[in-house]
Amino acid sequence: MVQVCKRAHPSQVLLRKGLPTVPDEVSPQLLGLRGVAARAADPSDHSSLLAALDVVLKAALARFDDSRYSRSARALFGLPPGEAGTTLTARREAAARACGNEVHHFRKRVEPRLIERLAWMLQRDAEQFRGTRALAPRLAPAEGQSRLPNDVFAWELTEHEEHLSRVWAAVYALRAELLTMDRMASMEEGFQAITRQAVTAAWRYGLLRSEAERYREVYPPGSFGALGELSVDDIVDLAGWTPPMRDEQLSLLVLAAAENPDRDGFTSSLRAEVELGEAWSQPWLDRRTKNEEGHDTDN
Structure with a gap:
């Protein structure tokens, strides 16, 4: 190495x-x-x-x-x-x-x-x-309005690209929120600020997992598709590290995101799930505390 x-x-x-x-x-x-x-x-x-x-x-x-x-x-x-x-x-x-x-x-x-x-x-x-078996599709500037032929294969190909684009959009949306979490923990932002950001990241996590599950229902591994053999977990992992969740917690996040594509609705539906909220946000809060404790020695 x-x-x-x-x-x-x-x-x-x-x-x-x-x-x-x-x-x-x-x-x-x-x-x-x-x-x-x-x-x-x-x-x-x-x-x-x-x-x-x-x-x-x-x-x-x-x-x-x-x-x-x-x-x-x-x-x-x-x-x-x-x-x-x-x-x-x-x-x-x-x-x-x-x-x-x-x-x-x-x-x-x-x-x-x-x-x-x-x-x-x-x-x-x-x-x-x-070990990465899928990379986001490369994009190029459009030279004009796309015009599809009246053909079943062209429709199927475009429909797959539509599904795939939604998955990658959700991957990058979650990644942006996770990067924000990392930055806030490193900058020792306040408890409330990190907690609010954790809710946003959890919402994006639920949306991604929901989108990945829809993709895999339509395009299972081994079928026509651009994500190869990646499972739903593999697709979600592309966005970055997330706290380990129990199966019932994952189900709650996905259901809340699927039923509430807006953040406010997602937050309201999970307001009573205190344990879930703590499990999601605690790793970043712990990292913030460690940064504070080691601040003098690092400088």
């Missing part, structure tokens, strides 16, 4: 210019990562792969999983508290300051560990895409 990135950065080549990446400074191994190709608008285009690599690197650095050195890792590549376009020496100085180290010690002892950790995170990201 680490060996892959060592081949990609035999002399820490990517660090020479930092971010944004420079074409001559990027190895083919990095551009060939599954997570990069999956995010590229056109995987056959080199500039598209470079843009996707920037996205992957920024995302990994934003979520760098060693809180003591997360700011240093970002500074090293020219992200705040560092500065893009500066020399590697300047970026090393900013990275050393961010963790309170002397520059020489940082370069010799800390920097190699940060590069190795980033390599592991990139490889883990790629492995996540290895």
